[in-house]
Every structure is written in structure tokens, then in C-alpha cells.
Amino acid sequence: MLRALYYPGTGDLLNAINPEGFASALQNSSGVLWVDFGGEDPEPTEDILLETFAFHPLAVDDALHETHVPKVDDWEKYLYIAMHAISFTSGEEDIEGIELDIFLGDNYIVTHHDLPIDALNRVWESCTRDARHFKRGADHVLYKLTDELIVDYMQVVEMLDEEIELVEDEVMDRPNSEIVQRIFTLKRATLHLRRVLSPLREVLNKLARDDYAVIDAKDRVYFRDVYDHLVRLHDISESLRDLVGGVLDTYLSVINNRMNEIMKTLTLITTLFMPISFVAGFFGMNFFQPVSQELIPWTRNPAFIAMMVLVVGTPLGMFAWMRRRRWM
Amino acid sequence: MLRALYYPGTGDLLNAINPEGFASALQNSSGVLWVDFGGEDPEPTEDILLETFAFHPLAVDDALHETHVPKVDDWEKYLYIAMHAISFTSGEEDIEGIELDIFLGDNYIVTHHDLPIDALNRVWESCTRDARHFKRGADHVLYKLTDELIVDYMQVVEMLDEEIELVEDEVMDRPNSEIVQRIFTLKRATLHLRRVLSPLREVLNKLARDDYAVIDAKDRVYFRDVYDHLVRLHDISESLRDLVGGVLDTYLSVINNRMNEIMKTLTLITTLFMPISFVAGFFGMNFFQPVSQELIPWTRNPAFIAMMVLVVGTPLGMFAWMRRRRWM
Amino acid sequence: MLRALYYPGTGDLLNAINPEGFASALQNSSGVLWVDFGGEDPEPTEDILLETFAFHPLAVDDALHETHVPKVDDWEKYLYIAMHAISFTSGEEDIEGIELDIFLGDNYIVTHHDLPIDALNRVWESCTRDARHFKRGADHVLYKLTDELIVDYMQVVEMLDEEIELVEDEVMDRPNSEIVQRIFTLKRATLHLRRVLSPLREVLNKLARDDYAVIDAKDRVYFRDVYDHLVRLHDISESLRDLVGGVLDTYLSVINNRMNEIMKTLTLITTLFMPISFVAGFFGMNFFQPVSQELIPWTRNPAFIAMMVLVVGTPLGMFAWMRRRRWM
Amino acid sequence: MLRALYYPGTGDLLNAINPEGFASALQNSSGVLWVDFGGEDPEPTEDILLETFAFHPLAVDDALHETHVPKVDDWEKYLYIAMHAISFTSGEEDIEGIELDIFLGDNYIVTHHDLPIDALNRVWESCTRDARHFKRGADHVLYKLTDELIVDYMQVVEMLDEEIELVEDEVMDRPNSEIVQRIFTLKRATLHLRRVLSPLREVLNKLARDDYAVIDAKDRVYFRDVYDHLVRLHDISESLRDLVGGVLDTYLSVINNRMNEIMKTLTLITTLFMPISFVAGFFGMNFFQPVSQELIPWTRNPAFIAMMVLVVGTPLGMFAWMRRRRWM
């Protein structure tokens, strides 16, 4: 899908401009043109970028055929900027970066992406309704775009935060093996988030501080604002990583404690019953059978009394000993 | 709550100045004005900041609507400074940063915060009582503010230190699963503290070293003093983190040792009683029953004597063997 | 095997040039000569490099006799570049770097390697078919070479990624001790990959940014492109390392959980049966034998009833108690 | 305790100079004055420092009322240097830093400390005996001081090293839970040492490299010498940290191995005796009782022979099986 918005400098915004009209629009230094290629078939796109816009073949190759870590390349008359929009599937905690390639010139901005990007659509619609953004120049449209991208990042960070809190509570209440899986998924999501945020922050830092021909010096303050948001997001994502690490440690400690409890019970039962089982077995041998025909009642049998003393006394002694060692 | 203090350069401090009076106060370059917005409704605040003080919309947006990592933005005629006051709930070891937004101009300082900040109130009161701070300029009021903020940080650090010592003793005396929870809470608190301190230290470093129009060059030495305190606080907070890490390691070692002890007991009991239980069972079979009518007394029965030798000898042998392997 | 390609500036590419012809080719500043030494016997190679090309003895020594971390040495009239091609044996996850030594002059490029390198052969063949690469200068041939080397790296990264996914699934389904071995092999492979990528990235960074006499300033953009690919590869290899680390942690957690399950069963069985075994042993002693001649049926024997109550009641009680502690 | 040494440039050293004489001593640019405040009551000290020496109030505040990480503050006419002397209580492995505040001027040095410092006393005595140090200037006295401080650090490092070796041997011979405590104490001591050494090294680095008015350029080589010692000390303290970490790992491995041994024994005993106990129990049931009046001798009873085969054969089989799995 190829679409374009054109503000000729005065009057109304035109949204029905076709590729043939781009060249004349580029001549008008007081207008602003925004062309958006969304999941377009690469060939015609390539032709437009190479011929109408006269971008360097390497830059076009970067934009159409390859994936990149976010970066800014300064080609003097225009900037090539690679960014990542974020897409988050809640159930699976799967963070995906959608590459957004941007060419920013003096009086135009070209965007290219293979998958639809919500943030870009929101900016497109707001620009269609209101020409004010275009009046402030192509770099201001870029600012709106980055600003909206960050909104999505913020949402993802908040969802992750909630999810981590949920898992944290569950770890304390009912630790189970399925929760390990979720912790590791969250850990990977925070790692992924951090890896996407770091270079993006660097890109905004460059836009805010470096001297680019196509960015108005007094507009840099807007990019600094977006940069500050990214610094904070990065900071929060670091906290999330620590939180997830803490959840995993807690889980292991809880499991470890439970193991300890179980072993204590095993040892307690064994310690209490094994000696008296032996006692019962010992006195159960036929040697203690009253073999004489004159029977004595078992309640007066000295062997029986000795046995009863052992059966009652041994576990009591064992228990007292374990108590003193603070096991119970 | 909006409140203001105004020192016109000579004479007494005025504390009943209303928003309408701000504009004329700003004209007086030898006076000092302090306006404090505390949890104010954003709309009227925004108007005052944008119109009376003529701050940049982005800076006002930063101050009123958003949260930030501590930072300094230089807007030439004024500085925008974001800081965090610290608030600590002792029982829960919950460290919270309260954002404090500061605009520092040549002859004014504007503070904004959503929650009440103790340190700020202390400075306010001391300024109300004593105009000396105002006489030394708006940047000196900022110095007093940062200095008092650090006092609170120091208190939190001391409380954490004591809490860690308490937990450390308890880990040695009676390790239990509830203590893991506390260790992790403390760990998170130290992490949080460190995360708040690092950018704040950076802010003070900038105030102490960079060349800002609104900070008198010879007053920078005061900010360097605050900065040195923050360096030391950061250093202590690093130590706290190591201490908490050490407590966790100790806990795990203690638990591990206890587990070891328990397993040793289990093995000891099993090793001592299982063989003799078998012996008792073996001789308890009816094969050894004196089937002939002529009964021999069990004390002379060779099977009984063999059994007794085994019952006494086996555990002794086992015990000697374990001793030699240094298990006991 | 020594082979050479020579483009004299005009006309056809010559591929039958022998060592004696190198010297005259070097005189022709508008031609481009590529000489490739593959696993050649060092002596004659050394002579050619030292005498015909007049390289510094140290540089030749580096190229022929020693292995190096990827690096660029600037010898003014030529560059000595050490790189590593990657070779990956899939079954064993064994990553091996094959050293490729390159001398780049104004109008020649000399390559030396002890083992055959697929990427180099691909470039050689493409150059044989098409003189265009030579027309753009010796540095462009170097660009093609580095670009093809990266293709192989990318493939290795993809194979590692798939392998890790396979192991990850297996860890969840059927963890076994053999899988530990595979995880550690993968871990070592990712470590190795990262160690090879880092200095190679640095080499490309230098080629893209530094001012070398033999690299045309406007060709640097091509090396920057390769550099960007390496940045991304490095980024992915970091992710792989995290993934492998995650797989190992998952494995340990799964094993830990299983251990926990096993101990629970052991404790359950012991807790249920040890007490009732004692009961059976206790009532199995001869004291409870009906010694009088008048026999009472066992179904009415009070000792038997007491015994049955204990045998049925004890395990039920134990089980209820463990249930309440959430062990089952 | 306030004490002072004064060398008027020619003649003898005076050690009975009182505070009133400081002012005139400071006028004499060819003399050297050393004033030492040891655990002095702050008020009179403060007056002397503020009025006689005219130090900045912030610097005096730093010296008298506050603790600091080692640092150098350049106040143009003098340096304020905060250092830490080390104090080590051998039995408790407790490393304590004693703050030493130094003001270094052109012709004076002022030291302040709350607790007695051995190294300082040693320098004081050597200076009393021998005016040579004073003849080389106030900065040379500072050099002697730092040099002596390092001697104490070196001693502490050596004591720690010996202690670690002792613990290491004990871990191998008889690991016990009390040793964990000692390992953690040593770990904390090495951490503490490292934390004290790092900023101190930085201070000496500054003294050796920065251009301070009060330090003679050609005396910097002496501070570089002290700095080199600190680099080495830091290096050793890193090694100590690794050693302690290794001791802890060894302890855990030894404990783990021992646990393994114990579990093997438990399993061995259980595996050998549980089956034959069952066999004894099985044949102990009354069903196998020779109920006919015609008795057969038990040596020929086929049930007895079957039982004996099982009792002897089962453990042998079990043992062979475990052997084959390499458990024993």
C-alpha cells in the first residue's frame, strides 16, 4: 500500500497525490510531502526511491531488503533512520520489533515498513485532520512519529510490570513448575525490550544533539524531550529486569525451603519410627515366646514392660534431641 | 496549594504575595521570589508557568504531567531541574522517590511537587524565619533545598543499614522462610536507592561543574559540597548492596548446612537400624522356633546369642566406619 | 595453490598471469591485480611477498606464520588486514575461524589462507565472470570479500538459533543428562562466535571511518554498510548467548522440580507406611498371642480392632496433614 | 591533642610553638609548619582553621564534622585532602578506615584525625628527630605521610592473605558451618579493602599528575611512586577477592560432595537391606509355620532354603548393579 500526503505550503492538504506528482512536490521547497510505503512490493518502491528521490542504492537496500539495529545515517541531503516500533502479544509475552525505515529530507519524509504500525497510522490520521504538523516542517512530522512510537513502548512496559507483579504473588502462594516457564518468558521479554530500547535511545540522542542539515536547530529540543522519555523507559526496563531476577531467586528460595521442610518430615518420621520398629521386631522373635505351659499374663511380663518403655521412650528422646538442635 | 515568598532586595520578606504580584517581582532583578506549587490542580499552575514566567511549553509539560529520571535542562534564561525526594516507610522497607520539579531563574525559584516533601517544608520554614538565604540569591535557596534533600537520603541509608544488621543476626540464629522475603525486600530497596542516587549525583555534578548563567560561579563550591555527600552516599549504598548479597549467601549456606545435618541424621538412623531390623526379622521367622517339646532356655539358645552379637555389633561397626570417614 | 586475476585497466580480464608477470602489473596504476595464495608452501610465497610486492618482513611474517586476532595494520603504501572466515560443522556445533590475511594496495589485493574459504571462492568466481568489480578498484574487491564473509557468519548464526530452539523444546519435554552436554557445546559456540565477531566488527569500523591512503574516501560507505551488518550480527549473537543461558537455567529448574517431586514421593511413602509397619510389628509380638486354650475369633479380638483402627487411621491422618501444608 | 612542629628555614626544629605563634610562622615563606589536631574538641580547632589559616568554611566543615570518600579539593592557595588510614583487628578481620584530613599549603601542612593514627605518629617522630624532611618542603612531609600509610595497608593485605590461606586449608580438611562465617567475614574485609583502596589510589594519581600550586613539579615523582604501590596493592586486593571467592566455591563443592557421599550410603543401605527385610517378613508369616505335628528340621525345609538364597542373593545382585552404574 502506497499513500502520500502533500501540503503545498499554502492552502489545503492534498491526499490524492500519485507517484508521478512526487517530483514536482520535491521542487517546492516551502511544501512538505509525506510518502508511506506499507508492505509494498519492493520493485516499484525501489524505483521511486532510487529515481524520484535519488537516494543512494545502499540506503535503499538498507530500507527495503534488510533488517537493522536502530541507527541514523547522514547522507547530507537527507537522513536515513532505522527504528523499531514495538508489538506485544499479551498472552505470550512476546515482544516483537517492527522495523520502520525513514528518509527525512528538507521538505519531505518517506516511511517504509513491512507490517502495519499503529503509531504511524495514528500520526497519519492526525495529520490528515490537521495541517498544523506539516506547517512546522518535515522534521516536526518525524518528531510526532517518534513521540507516538514511545507511547506504545510505554504501554508494553506497563503490561510487563503488571504481569511480573502477578507472577510474583503466585510464586509466594503456590509455586509450581509451570511458573518457571512464565518467569523465563518474562525474563526474555525484558531482555528483548532492553535490547530494542538501547539503540533507539542512541538514535534519539543523535537527533537531539548532532547537527543535521535537515533538522532545524530549534526543533532539536523536541527530540531531546523524546530522548528523555527513552532514558526513563530504559531505566524502568532495567528495574523490570531486576524484578524478574528477584522473582526467579524468590522462586528458587521458596522451592528450596519447601524441599527442606519435606526432608525434615522424612527424617522426623524415620527417626521416630525406625528405632521402635526394631524394638517391635526384636521382641517379636520367638525367643521371648512364653514356651512354658504355665502362662503369665502379658501385662506382668517383664519383657513386655521393657518393650513398652522403649517404644514410648525412644521417640520422646529423639524428639527432645531434635528440638534442642532447633530442627522443629 | 500555591504559596510564595518574596524578598524585594531590601527590607522584610513578604509571604502574602499573590500570583498577580509575580510579574512585578520578576522585574526586580535585585529581589528573590520563591513560588511553590504543591499538588496543585495543573490548569491554573500551567497558566502561571507559561504566561507569567514564560517557560517553554515542553519544560512545563515535563514539570506538570510527566515523571523523569533526575536531570538538568538548560533553557538559557532558566534551568529546569528534576530531582527526587526520598520517602521511606520503615515497616515495609519501601523506598519511594517523590518528584520535585525546579525552575531556577536569575531572581526566582519555582518548585512543583505532587506530594508534600518534608525537606522542602523545612527549608521553607527556615527561609520564612530568616531572610539571609534570600539575600545570597536564588541559587543559594536551591543549594539549601538540595542539602536538605540529602539529609533525608542519609536517614534512609542509616535505617536500611540497621535493618540489614538485624536481619543478618536473625539469619544466623533462626533462619526461616519468612526471612527470605525480608532479604529480598531489602535487596530491592538497595537497588532502588542506587537507581535514584546515580542520576541525582549526576545532576549535582553538573550544577557543580558546568557553566550555567543562573548559578553564580563562586556558589558552585556549595553544590560541589552536596555532590561530595552524594558520592559518599552512593558509596555506602554500594556497600549496603554487598551486605544484602552477603546476607542472602549466608542464609543459603546456613540452610544448606542444616539440610546437610538433617540428611546426616537420616542416614545415621537408617544405617544403624535397618541392618538390625533385618536381623530381628530374620531370627523372627518361625524356622528358629524351638519346635521340639524339649525346650531350651533362650539364654543358652545359640541362635539367640548369634542374634544378640549381630544386633549389638552391627551398629557399632557402622558407627566406627562413619567416624573414620569424618561424617560425625 | 597460487592463482591470480589481472585487469589491465582496459579490455579483458587475464587469469593466466604467472608470478613473473606480477611486477609489471604492479607498475600499471590503472589496472587491478588479485593474487590468492591458498595453503601454499610458505617459502616461495614469502619470496614473492617480500621481493615482488616489497612488503615489510614483519607483515609477511604475520601473514604466513602466525595467527592473529582480526586487525588492520597501516603500512602507508598498503594495508595488512587479518580477518577470520567462519566454518561451522553442524553436527558438532563446532565453530572454527579460518584466518584470511589480506594485503590491500592501490592497484592490487593479495590474499593468503591455509584452508579453502568458500566465501573467497564465490567472490573469485564472480570476479572471473564479471570484470565490473575490478573496474571499481582493488578496495571494491575487498568490500565484496568482506560482504561475502558476512553471509557465512549470518548462516552460522541462523543454524545456531535453530539448534538452540530444538534443545529448548527438548529440555521441557524430556530433560536428560546428554542434553547438558549439548547446551554446553552451544554455549561455547556462542562464546566463540562473539569472540570472533567483536574484533572483526572493529576492523570494519576502522575501514569505514579511518583515513587510509588505499581506500577511496567515497568507497568507505560500503564498508560502513558491512559494519552495520556486523553490528546487527553481534547483537543477535548476544541474544543467542542469553538464550543459551536461559536454556541452561530452565534445565536446572526442570531438574530441580523433578527432584522435588521424587523427594515428595519418597517422603509420602515413608510417612504413610512406616507408622503402620510399626503397628503391624507391635501387634505381631507374641505378647498379643491368645495364649489361653479358649480361643476367641480374631474378628472380635479388641487388640485386632485397635490395630485395624491405627492401620487405617494413621495414613489418613498423615495424608490430611500433608494436604493442609500444600505438599500434594 | 594539638601539637605543632616548626622549622624556621634555618637552625633547629621548634616543637613548643603554641597556636598564637602559627600566624607569624605562616608569614615566613621559607619555613615549614606542621600542625596536628588529634581528636581535638572541634570548637577551638575550628577557630584556628578559620581564622589563623583562613580556610574556607566548607573545607573546615568537611574536615571536622563529616566523613568522606578520599578526595582532593583544590582551593588554590591550599589543597584539602581526605584520606583513610587503615586499622585492622586481626581476630575479627575487621577493617576500619580512620579518616585523616590534610590541608597542604605552600609552607605548612595541617592534619586532623579523630582517632590516633600509627603511621602519622611514626612520621611525626621521624620528623622530630631529623629536620631533613622539613628542609625539602611541606609537600615532602605529605609524601612521607602517604608513604607510611601505605606501609600499614600492605601489612593488612599480608595478614588477610595469611588468614585466607589458613581458611583454605581448613576447608579441605574439615569443612564445618563455622567456617562459612569466617569466609564471609574475609569476603567482606576484602570488599572493604578494595573500596578504601580505589579512591585513595585516585587521590595519589591526582597528586602525581595534576598541576597543583602547592606541590613542586619535581616532587610529583614521589607521589607517582606511592601511586605505583597503590596500583600493586589494588591488584593484590583483587587477587584476594578472587581467592576468597574460590574458597567459598571450594567449600560448597566439598559440602556438595560430602552430601553426595552421604546420600550414596543411605541409598546403598536402603537398597541392600529393604528387600531382604521384606524377605524375612514374608517368610516370618505364620503361613510357613510347620503346622503338622511331624516336624521337619529347618535345615531341610525348602522354604528356608529359598529364603536363604534370596537373603544372600538379592544384596549381591543389587551391589553388582550399582557397581556397573559406577556409583561405588
Next chain:
Amino acid sequence: MLRALYYPGTGDLLNAINPEGFASALQNSSGVLWVDFGGEDPEPTEDILLETFAFHPLAVDDALHETHVPKVDDWEKYLYIAMHAISFTSGEEDIEGIELDIFLGDNYIVTHHDLPIDALNRVWESCTRDARHFKRGADHVLYKLTDELIVDYMQVVEMLDEEIELVEDEVMDRPNSEIVQRIFTLKRATLHLRRVLSPLREVLNKLARDDYAVIDAKDRVYFRDVYDHLVRLHDISESLRDLVGGVLDTYLSVINNRMNEIMKTLTLITTLFMPISFVAGFFGMNFFQPVSQELIPWTRNPAFIAMMVLVVGTPLGMFAWMRRRRWM
């Protein structure tokens, strides 16, 4: 042992020059003098260094009395270089650094070491045989020295590599507690190696890049060559460290797995035999004794049949249940 080699610029090498001759040799700017002090008594050495060579007392103190991390000190007319030769005792994996102090002047090189150094002896002998090294200047002798030192490092690295491979195989085949000891020794050796290599690399980096009066600018390329070797050695030593870490992790996993196996067996045996032991005990009570005089054969006794069903059925059921849970 004091020995000297002197090349007077022309003619033959003199090796019988005595300390008195040093002074005149130093006057001859076209000659090269090498003096080597090996484990010499410090006093006479000190005199020669201080008086004949006129080295700074601090530099002489560094060389004779103290140990240092490798470093280069520039004393304008000469360099003081501290290096470490490596000595490795194979059986004990004990890496020891032998300090080698070098003074490099324009026309002399002075070496000092307390223990014999093989690499130095090799260079000495090769210089004795062949004056060529001396003809290229004192800095070339230094290059030969560093180059030979590296050869020893390389050998140590290779021995460590082989040792690690041996241990790795043994961990898989027969893990035992003695192997932990060896792994930790290897770990310490790699740590030690890395600690020695890092500053040495830095020294060579300085010699290769910094502008020292006594090193000929065009000879720097030789030091860069040695530096490149050290970079690679450092790289390999990092790999060794990772390998040792991997071996330790593998050992722990193998031990963990074995523990798991043992616990499974324990649980299996207990689960199979404990229930049937109870059954045997239960039916072994006298209640089931055929008390009537009319005896029924035990093969038809319903109690016996019920017992046999339980004894055979219970373990089969247990085993099936464990199978389903994938424990076996």
C-alpha cells in the same frame, strides 16, 4: 651474578668488561652495552646503578627492593620498565611471575632479576654468538627480550589448554571430588595468567605507540608486533577462563544428575518394598494364625491368597505409576 656484553660500534663483541669499564662504554654513543644483574647482592648493584649509570634513587629502589605490576616509567634519558617473565610448574599448575627490571638508555640496556630467567639467557646466548642484534641498537635488544618472554607465555598457555582438555574428559568419564581441586587450581592459574598479561600488554602498547626518546621511531613497529601477540594471548587466556568455568559447570551438572539418579533409586526401592513389607508384617501378626486344630493347607488359605495378590500387585502398580510420570 653480574655479567656484561659490550659492542663498541665496530669490531668484535666484548664479554669480559668489568664494572669499571662501564663508564667509558657509556661515553661511546655508537656502542651498545648490556649489563645483567642476576640475583645480585643489592648493595654493590645499587652503587653501580646510582653512580655509574646515574639513575634516579626512586627508580633504583623500584628495581632492587620492590615488586611491581608491569609498567613503564619515562625518566627522559632512560626508561625504567618492569616486566614479568612467567614460570610454570606443570604438576602443580602453579604460575609464577618473575620480575624483570629493565633500564633502557640510548646506548645501553641494564637488566635486573632475582631469579634466573630462561628467556633472558636465551637472548644473552644468541647475542653472544651474533653481534647483529647489538648493531641495531639497545632498543632492538629490548625487542628480542620481550619477544622471547612471550614465547614462554605461549608455552604456558598451551600447557594450560592441554591440562583443561584432560580434566574436561575426566569430568565426563569419572567425576570425583579430587577433580574439583584440580579445576580450582586451573581456574586460579588462568586468573593469574590474565592478571599478568593485562599490564604487560599495556606496557608493550606504550612502547609501540608512545614517543620515547630512547626508542627509535621506526623500531616501534617491532614492539607493535609483540603487542599483537600479547593481544592474541590475552584473547586465548580469556577463552581458557571460559573453558575452565564451563568445566566447573559441567562437573556440577554431572554431579547433580548423578545425585538425581541416586535419589531416584532410593525412592524406587522404598516405594516398591515399603508397602509390601507392611503387608508381610500385617499378615505376620498372630491374628491370622490358624488357631483351630483343624488345619487348612496354606495354599488354600484365603488370607494367604489376599496377601500374595497385594505383595505382587502393589509394586507392579507403583512401578506403572512412576513409569507414567516419566521417572524411569
